[in-house]
Amino acid sequence: MRKTLILALIFGIVAALALPPVYLLPALWVSLPGLIWLIGRAKSWRQAGVIGLAFGFGLNVVGLYWITEPILIEAAQFWWLVPFAVPGLALAVGVFTAVPAALCWFAPPGLPRLLVLAGTWTIADLALQFVFTGFPWNFWGTDVAIPGLIGTVLIQPAAWIGVLGLTLCIVFVASLPSLGLRGFAASIALMVAWAVVGGLRLSRARPATPAAIVGVIQGDGTAEFASDRTAAIALFRRYLRLSADAVAKARATNPHNLPIVLLWPETASPFMLQTDVGARQAIADTVGPDVTVIAGMLRFGADGQSIYNSLGVVRGPGPLLATYDKWHLVPFGEYQPAWLPMQILPGEGFSRGTGPTTLHVPGIPPVGPIICYESVFSGQIIKESDRPDWIALATNDAWFGNSSGPRQHLAAGRMRAVEEGLPLARAANTGISAIFDASGREEMRIGHGRQGVLVAPLPGRLPPTLFAYWGLWAPSILGICTALLGVVLGVRRRLFRKT
Structure with a gap:
């Protein structure tokens, strides 16, 4: 034996x-x-x-x-x-x-x-x-x-x-x-x-006509920025600079005057964008008042105690246009399962969001947001009763290093695009960032360990797939x-x- x-x-x-x-x-x-x-x-x-x-x-x-x-x-x-x-x-x-x-x-x-x-x-x-x-x-x-x-x-x-x-x-x-x-x-x-x-x-496959210009921003910050405030602020400034480059490229290749939306990775902002007017003003001053930025951030709940791993939608210095809270949290990384008898993580960890949703933000196509680990859950990322036009995936794969982890994670995200018949834009802090059309074709990418931006017309969606109906x-x-x-x-x- x-x-x-x-x-x-x-x-x-x-x-x-x-x-x-x-x-x-x-x-x-x-x-x-x-x-x-x-x-x-x-x-x-x-x-x-x-x-x-x-x-x-x-x-x-x-x-x-x-x-x-x-x-x-x-x-x-x-x-x-x-x-x-x-x-x-x-x-x-x-x-x-x-x-x-x-x-x-x-x-x-x-x-x-x-x-x-x-x-x-x-x-x-x-x-x-x-x-x-x-x-x-x-x-x-x-x-x-x-x-x-x-x-x-x-x-x-x-x-x-x-x-x-x-x-x-x-x-x-x-x-x-x-x-x-x-x-x-x-x-x-x-x-x-x-x-x-x-x-x-x-x-x-005959996708719909693009309805926006999407810019994906990759700052290439190390995982230590999560605990080093100085490094986090320096990375935030880098995202501002890269966003300015993306907007310039978008305006130069936008003959039909499509709306411009930028996607930042998970926790890209070290500031609480929900309450920090100064941070929102810095973003607006960089990209202009008409550009929408979907940025990874943290936010406190209404009780002032619970904290969420979130995406915030910024356009101008005013209040956030929408927020999305991650609901499929990483066990032992973002929270500790209740069934484990011993305490490993300090504190309570992150609170869970309410589940898949579609953000309807005036001026940009309806978007289905997902954060990091959520992208591996087939059939659980889209609110099918309110089908979006595209998927915005923000992640921070710096935790995985230059290993097979980011590549496996990328392949999982690509599968979600095909399953749902929706284009997917993926912003990863250290890479790999990419844009896939609704059939899973890779439009463009930024490799691992690089700074850069991807700017392209947002691929159109396909009619709902059989999997979108049946899950x-x-x-x-x-x-x-x-x-x-x-x-x-x-x-x-x-x-x-x-x-």
């Missing part, structure tokens, strides 16, 4: 090579057949579950190594967490691989087992989005979000079935070679069909039906053998 677990661990590590930013998709065509082979050798469902746990542990130790980065920034206080954080999280997330592995052991070898594995894997990932505050990071559907045309084609079905539906497709298609040469040929044929379907959707019900039903089909085929095979 020890050799089996070592092999499962190695297969999991190999599978991690398919994750952003490596995108080595063929690794899944090796690791998944390997996992199925090991499950087939297991003597019980318990052994199969342990094999799945070892596979998930290897996958997530490599895929989540960057978790150590924010701990090292606060090493003086949290140094003792360094040896435990990544292995502990990888083990916890690995449970969601162990369950599908255990369940598919009951299915007969062959197609029934592959279907049960793909369906239950999808349902397990869906549970991962909600259990213990949720951690929907690195779903395998994002493995196909390869930068460039290939990735843009392959992610198109997310408009119907979401990233979880793509995960189901990946698990099934990459597992087919375990059936032999016919399975390998079927896998290739399905990938070709996938690309054809994606290409057809991409060619037929997480789409991959849920698909996962359940796929698993049930595997069960039915398995029962039928056993009955046929008996007769």
Whole structure:
């Protein structure tokens, strides 16, 4: 059993090579057949579950190594967490691989087992989005979000079935070679069909006409600005200077006199913009009274005690035109879950906002704001009853360092654009900042660790996608039906053998 677990661990590590930013998709065509082979050798469902746990542990130790980065920034206080954080999280997330592995052991070898594995894997990932505050990071559907045309084609079905539906497709298609040469040929044929379907959707997408000029600002401040007031103010001045550059570019390339809206990253302002007239005046003096700035900030609630991680909409020195409060907070980073018996974070942490919303600000297209971690929650970022025209994502990926973390986070945001059929502007403090159209095409980007601005006509939105209508019900039903089909085929095979 020890050799089996070592092999499962190695297969999991190999599978991690398919994750952003490596995108080595063929690794899944090796690791998944390997996992199925090991499950087939297991003597019980318990052994199969342990094999799945070892596979998930290897996958997530490599895929989540960057978790150590924010701990090292606060090493003086949290140094003792360094040896435990990544292995502990990888083990916890690995449970969601162990369950599908255990369940598919009951299915007969062959197609029934592959279907049960793909369906239950999808349902397990869906549970991962909600259990213990949720951690929907690195779903395998994002493995196909390869930068460039290939990735843009392959992610198109997310408009119907979401990233979880793509995960189901990946698990099934990459597992087919375990059936032999016919399975390998079927896998290739399905990938070709996938690309054809994606290409057809991409060619037929007709977005609306741009209604604004968007400027994305990247200041490249280190994570220490969150606790160093002097550094924070210096970074704020840098954002003012970069904003002036963005406005100049926007005015020079705006023949139709479209409204100009600038997007700053998460917590870009060290000042409480809700109450600080001087800070709002500084922004207005820099960009002009007719330019709208959506800036990351902190704000106090009406009780004067609760504090929110927010976005504020500034136009001129007057009161904020709108605010949005982050509601999907980072556990142990922004708040401490109530179920944890020991106190790790000082104080109470941030308060939660009320959920997805659409900001209707006069003069700019209706916008769906999201902050940082919220962008990884498929189907939970848009208020569908009040559909916006675009998504504004503000984040501060400086906490992740120059690791795979910012690249994985970027891929998740790109998937949200496709799922919702909405253009997405992403402002990240240290990068990667980018603008995606409603089909997930990358219009432009600023790489990691650079200062700069992106200025472009805001891409138009598409009609509501199937996923926008159905949300997480789409991959849920698909996962359940796929698993049930595997069960039915398995029962039928056993009955046929008996007769």
